Amino acid sequence: xxxxxxxxxxxxxxxxxxxxxxxxxxxxxxxxxxxxxxxxxxxxxxxxxxxxxxxxxxxxxxxxxxxxxxxxxxxxxxxxxxxxxxxxxxxxxxxxxxxxxxxxxxxxxxxxxxxxxxxxxxxxxxxxxxxxxxxxxxxxxxxxxxxxxxxxxxxxxxxxxxxxxxxxxxxxxxxxxxxxxxxxxxxxxxxxxxxxxxxxxxxxxxxxxxxxxxxxxxxxxxxxxxxxxxxxxxxxxxxxxxxxxxxxxxxxxxxxxxxxxxxxxxxxxxxxxxxxxxxxxxxxxxxxxxxxxxxxxxxxxxxxxxxxxxxxxxxxxxxxxxxxxxxxxxxxxxxxxxxxxxxxxxxxxxxxxxxxxxxxxxxxxxxxxxxxxxxxxxxxxxxxxxxxxxxxxxxxxxxxxxxxxxxxxxxxxxxxxxxxxxxxxxxxxx
Ligand code: ADP
Numbered sequence: 001x002x003x004x005x006x007x008x009x010x011x012x013x014x015x016x017x018x019x020x021x022x023x024x025x026x027x028x029x030x031x032x033x034x035x036x037x038x039x040x041x042x043x044x045x046x047x048x049x050x051x052x053x054x055x056x057x058x059x060x061x062x063x064x065x066x067x068x069x070x071x072x073x074x075x076x077x078x079x080x081x082x083x084x085x086x087x088x089x090x091x092x093x094x095x096x097x098x099x100x101x102x103x104x105x106x107x108x109x110x111x112x113x114x115x116x117x118x119x120x121x122x123x124x125x126x127x128x129x130x131x132x133x134x135x136x137x138x139x140x141x142x143x144x145x146x147x148x149x150x151x152x153x154x155x156x157x158x159x160x161x162x163x164x165x166x167x168x169x170x171x172x173x174x175x176x177x178x179x180x181x182x183x184x185x186x187x188x189x190x191x192x193x194x195x196x197x198x199x200x201x202x203x204x205x206x207x208x209x210x211x212x213x214x215x216x217x218x219x220x221x222x223x224x225x226x227x228x229x230x231x232x233x234x235x236x237x238x239x240x241x242x243x244x245x246x247x248x249x250x251x252x253x254x255x256x257x258x259x260x261x262x263x264x265x266x267x268x269x270x271x272x273x274x275x276x277x278x279x280x281x282x283x284x285x286x287x288x289x290x291x292x293x294x295x296x297x298x299x300x301x302x303x304x305x306x307x308x309x310x311x312x313x314x315x316x317x318x319x320x321x322x323x324x325x326x327x328x329x330x331x332x333x334x335x336x337x338x339x340x341x342x343x344x345x346x347x348x349x350x351x352x353x354x355x356x357x358x359x360x361x362x363x364x365x366x367x368x369x370x371x372x373x374x375x376x377x378x379x380x381x382x383x384x385x386x387x388x389x390x391x392x393x394x395x396x397x398x399x400x401x402x403x404x405x406x407x408x409x410x411x412x413x414x415x416x417x418x419x420x421x422x423x424x425x426x427x428x429x430x
Pocket of ligand 1: 021022061062063064122123124125126127128129130232282283284285286
């Protein structure tokens with residue numbers, strides 16, 4: 001093709017209700033593809049594109065440009081794959097949005113609350129994408145929905161190992177996703193709910209409670225309802241966690257992506273007034289390898305400290321004396337019931353704060369900075385159920401001088417001295 005601005009590009013003419021799917025090769029940090037809408041109208045995961053604007057996508061991006069009316073799109077650079085598909089479930093997703101919007105209208109009329117929606121399914125079926133789509137559509141028609149992120153492996157809101165809630169006030173940015181100002185974030189500490197399912201369920205309940213309180217005070221939030229993204233673990237305790245979530249959030253609608261058995265199980269186990277809907281996954285959703293998932297997690301942590309694209313952050317590195325902080329892990333290793341101290345149950349051990357003695361093995365661990373300090377017994381009890389105010393990474397430990405070096409988004413001192421350790425590690429290669 002003729003290079004208009006010096007760069008070679010490929011032009012795609014899309015008919016109505018089709019989508020252009022493309023991927024940018026992962027691994028090489030310099031890899032990128034630019035996309036430009038030349039004629040017509042189109043959207044990326046529910047966010048409308050501006051015409052004649054070049055959007056840049058970095059390594060590992062997997063994008064779909066969908067058009068309701070038809071359009072022309074240019075791709076600059078070398079995507080790993082790029083093709084147009086006529087076979088997309090977008091119409092079904094739009095209908096789902098229309099049904100939810102109907103429920104919001106009714107809620108508005110009857111002075112009730114709007115739909116609380118839980119999106120479930122195995123990994124790599126496009127759960128996060130469907131959440132983003134429904135949230136962007138809702139905000140585009142003037143709603144203020146809340147996004148609840150329960151996927152501790154691939155959080156769209158904060159670093160991995162957390163659960164969170166975010167009020168959505170504008171559609172997702174085409175390149176960067178939702179603006180994450182002032183999310184409410186809780187420490188979970190690992191990338192799979194299975195490492196501490198009691199804690200996971202507890203935090204789900206905490207988020208549900210905070211959301212309900214907000215709905216009581218804020219009518220728009222109540223009518224907007226929420227969209228809950230969940231983990232891809234849908235068996236055993238993972239399944240029980242979904243049922244728990246449905247009950248604690250009092251969800252009205254469950255969207256099951258591409259999993260008939262899960263659909264039938266939820267229909268059987270949830271109260272009859274909960275609408276359980278089976279939706280197909282998009283053929284465009286690409287399966288990600290373990291390695292790819294790990295890279296995405298790493299990238300999310302790097303973004304937290306160093307920023308993203310146009311916005312660079314400059315993190316601080318400083319020393320913290322062991323004696324100035326208290327580090328805890330949530331959950332003691334489970335021990336047989338017969339060995340538990342009198343009056344204590346397994347639940348207590350999983351939610352217990354266990355002091356961590358700083359040692360060399362702390363190096364590279366991500367630590368959450370709790371929003372409360374462990375002044376007394378009561379405060380200590382509330383730590384597990386309190387949000388965090390940020391994260392640091394331990395980059396060096398000196399046991400001789402009893403000092404550790406940390407990477408922090410803010411200059412010293414630490415805002416609080418209670419730190420919660422994650423299983424997750426981050427090696428700063430910058
Ligand atoms: P899940 O949350 O179920 O693990 P995601 O929503 O994160 O799945 O989707 C996995 C990947 O597939 C993401 O990188 C997303 O950008 C991509 N993707 C989703 N839908 C499409 C589509 N229609 N075409 C191309 N890529 C897509």
